[in-house]
Amino acid sequence: MTELARPEGLIVPPGGGNTIHTAAQQVTFKVTGEHSRVSSSFEVVVPPGFDVGAHRHTHSEELFYVLDGELDVLAFEPRVLSDDWRHWESASGLKAVRATAGTVIVVPPGCPHAFANRTGEPARMFFQASPPSDHERYFEELLDILKDGGPPDPQAIAELRVRYDIEQLTPLRHDA
Numbered sequence: 001m002t003e004l005a006r007p008e009g010l011i012v013p014p015g016g017g018n019t020i021h022t023a024a025q026q027v028t029f030k031v032t033g034e035h036s037r038v039s040s041s042f043e044v045v046v047p048p049g050f051d052v053g054a055h056r057h058t059h060s061e062e063l064f065y066v067l068d069g070e071l072d073v074l075a076f077e078p079r080v081l082s083d084d085w086r087h088w089e090s091a092s093g094l095k096a097v098r099a100t101a102g103t104v105i106v107v108p109p110g111c112p113h114a115f116a117n118r119t120g121e122p123a124r125m126f127f128q129a130s131p132p133s134d135h136e137r138y139f140e141e142l143l144d145i146l147k148d149g150g151p152p153d154p155q156a157i158a159e160l161r162v163r164y165d166i167e168q169l170t171p172l173r174h175d176a
Contacts, residue, residue, distance in 0.1 A: 069123025
């Protein structure tokens with residue numbers, strides 16, 4: 001009689017994981033759909049001038065934890081949409097905030113959200129998406145589009161976002 005294999009956990013040491021570098025972003029995959037049925041986890045370095053653009057997901061829940069640096073963030077439904085999410089306000093008076101190290105942002109499905117680095121220094125955050133696997137494939141394809149630096153191809157990004165349940169509300173920007 002053979003003994004059944006017992007499940008093993010995953011330990012990712014500091015600096016561990018698969019890292020993808022581009023001029024626009026650096027993403028290290030820490031936990032992927034291969035390792036978890038619940039969520040994917042990444043460490044993201046957000047360079048100065050990067051703005052992911054306001055967007056929403058119908059099915060995904062996300063969590064952001066700022067590790068280092070500062071990011072402008074929002075996570076609410078605005079009263080009125082405009083091209084610059086930094087000026088949005090919710091019906092209850094919420095506005096975009098400057099998130100510093102230790103700030104946690106939780107984004108339920110359907111909630112508009114955004115982050116941007118408007119400082120002169122890189123910021124670093126832990127990012128978790130649930131359910132897993134779509135976000136890791138999305139990041140791989142997005143970073144491939146952004147790999148050459150310069151202005152991103154809006155059509156390629158629009159097509160990518162539709163495939164991965166992302167409704168883009170304001171443009172992705174990277175002012176190198």
